[in-house]
Amino acid sequence: MVRVDGKGNNSLVRVRGLDKIYRRGGEEIHVLQGLNLDVDKGDFVAFMGPSGSGKTTLLNLLGGLDVPTRGNINVAGDEITSMSGARLTEWRARHVGFVFQMYNLIPVMTAYQNVELPLLLTGLSKSKRREHVETALGVVALNDRMNHYPRQLSGGQEQRVGIARAIAADPTFLLCDEPTGDLDRKSADEVLTLLHRLSKEFGKTILMVTHDPLAAERADTTLHMDKGVLIEGVKGGAVA
Numbered sequence: 001m002v003r004v005d006g007k008g009n010n011s012l013v014r015v016r017g018l019d020k021i022y023r024r025g026g027e028e029i030h031v032l033q034g035l036n037l038d039v040d041k042g043d044f045v046a047f048m049g050p051s052g053s054g055k056t057t058l059l060n061l062l063g064g065l066d067v068p069t070r071g072n073i074n075v076a077g078d079e080i081t082s083m084s085g086a087r088l089t090e091w092r093a094r095h096v097g098f099v100f101q102m103y104n105l106i107p108v109m110t111a112y113q114n115v116e117l118p119l120l121l122t123g124l125s126k127s128k129r130r131e132h133v134e135t136a137l138g139v140v141a142l143n144d145r146m147n148h149y150p151r152q153l154s155g156g157q158e159q160r161v162g163i164a165r166a167i168a169a170d171p172t173f174l175l176c177d178e179p180t181g182d183l184d185r186k187s188a189d190e191v192l193t194l195l196h197r198l199s200k201e202f203g204k205t206i207l208m209v210t211h212d213p214l215a216a217e218r219a220d221t222t223l224h225m226d227k228g229v230l231i232e233g234v235k236g237g238a239v240a
Contacts, residue, residue: 001040002221004230008038012205013062013173018071020057020228031057033228035071039173044199044206046216049225055209058225059175062207063096064088076172093121097166101178103158105150105165111137112146115165122169136164139202140194156187163194173205174198180215192218 001008006016015037022029031054039045047055060066062073064080073081080091105114115136119129137143140160150158159179166174176195180188196218198204208219216222224231 001038002043002045002223002232003038004036004223004232006036006038011038012041012043012076013037013039013207014072014074015062016072016074018058018061018073019069020054020061020066021069031228032061032068035228035230037223037230039205039207041205042199042203043221044196044219045208046219046222047207047209047225047230048211048213048216048222053225054228055225056177059177059207059209063098063175064092089121093118094169095172097169097171097174099159099162099166099174099176099179101181103150103155103162103182105158105161107150110147110149111142111153111161111164114150114161115146115168118165119168132168132170133164136168137161139167139198140164154187155183156190159183159187159191160194163191163198167198167202167204173207176206176208178209178211180210180212185214188212188215 008014015035018032018035020032022031047058049055057066061068068081071081072079075095078091080088083091112133115133116129119132124132134143137146140163142157142160142164145153145157153161179195180191183191192215195206195208199206210216
């Protein structure tokens, strides 16, 4: 269940009174304003809204890449807004899988090496890393491409490698920023089918920013963001 009224109690992700203010010279820019959000384990949530409405800022805060001006973020019992930088880095490695619009694969590394990269921060043995990488590439149906470099893959395959990298450490949740924004419709649909499967079959919690209504339709709930405020949507991707 997804709520924006701040009344959830046992959600996987709990956000309370979240503000983000950027200062440019003497001007204050209020990107997020008193935002509340509750997301349960296994929910697939899409965030829509105009550019500059605060969607990516929210993802960055949830992933511990930025800190709020005010408010609290609790994920699976961890209060991340009070963590030190070093502890937050460790927390991200264990709990957050990031999927980006432009894939962010390292061109001189194979698909296998790209997926393994974040696991180097976890302390897993080499054999355990191999097990995780092969499992992740199997989930995205790219075991036969593990020794290929990004230039040898299609855009859709590159994004699937990006998703494999995001799930390799079995994170608590996935944060997807326009994951289909650079793909043709067929490849986008394949990626969305994969994300939906990760939510329904593997119980992954997915928070996705998108401008694509067809992508939002794949989510359980769509939330519309306008001027830093969330408006609750309904099941099936309709925007309130």
